[in-house]
Amino acid sequence: MLAASSALYAQTGVAPDGFAEGLASRVAESIAEVWRVSPHRLHLEWGRMTLEHELPADVPFRLVGRGTDGWFAVAFTPSQRSTAAVRVRAGIEDTVVVATRPLAAGTQLAPGDFERTVRVRWRPPRAQPEALPDIGWQIRRPVAAGVELSSPAVSQPYVIAAGEPVRFTWSRGTVQVSVFGVALNAARAGDQVRARVEGRSGHVTGIATATGMAKLTGGSR
Missing domain, CATH: 2.30.30.760 (SH3 type barrels.)
Structure with a gap:
């Protein structure tokens, strides 16, 4: 059994040492198929692995989980007597709304309270387009500056x-x-x-x- 820890590489998209060229792309394609998106839209953060031998590009593997919260486990079977596993977090760039200053519960969004930006959302893509928070939306929980404005912290008026x-x-x-x-x-x-x-x-x-x-x-x- 080849063990793997859940610590993440700091740089998004860097595959663990010991991956043959093309293996990370195969995993990305499998995740993209589950989420029904193009592999080129994915951002991946890999867990660390310690391998005795390099995993070939064609090694059999299976995904564990549906990535509801962005996380998958990838189980590799390089031979009948050995297995290796690693966690990977998947996300997609999306337009989000973030607070530009601390916002108090019980108030409404006003000009200057928020801005739109592009961030990686570590979860599957939205099944249906969602309305983005805008002027007049109600703030239901305190929100710190820089935090994404989303339910249940904010709600439509x-x-x-x-x-x-x-x-x-x-x-x-x-x-x-x-x-x-x-x-x-x-x-x-x-x-x-x-x-x-x-x-x-x-x-x-x-x-x-x-x-x-x-x-x-x-x-x-």
Whole structure:
């Protein structure tokens, strides 16, 4: 058994000593396949290994884990009687929003509080595009300068407040229906909102899309 520690090389992308040329690229390609991205987008940080012999470029290996938090284990089997393993952290460059100064909980983002920058996110790519924090977003936890602004530290502002009017819309082809109601709950964009419609029993439901607007999804009597 060839052991490996979890200490990381300081320089991103430097493969452990004892890797034949091309082996690190094979591992990167396997991770890229799991994450469904191009291998060229990946940034890798490797754990340290101590090897008695160089691992050839075509050595069999398997990935352990899905890299949910960026981490994988790579298990190599250079022969039937020996194995070697190393940890590797994978990430992808992405645009993020960071605080430019300390931010207190209970306040809202204002001009000068934040800036956009490109950083390596040590986790899989986002399945769906996410809205980036912007002016008016609510700060729910104290944030230090230089820290990325992300959930749950910050959240989108409410676009619908309880007791305020809401316009629900539904469309299919050239047919469009609008219903006006009074919100029964506050909602952020993407949240479910329920509303009372004057002259009707029950309520209508929808997904909040913008200030005072929602996509109609159903209702009850």
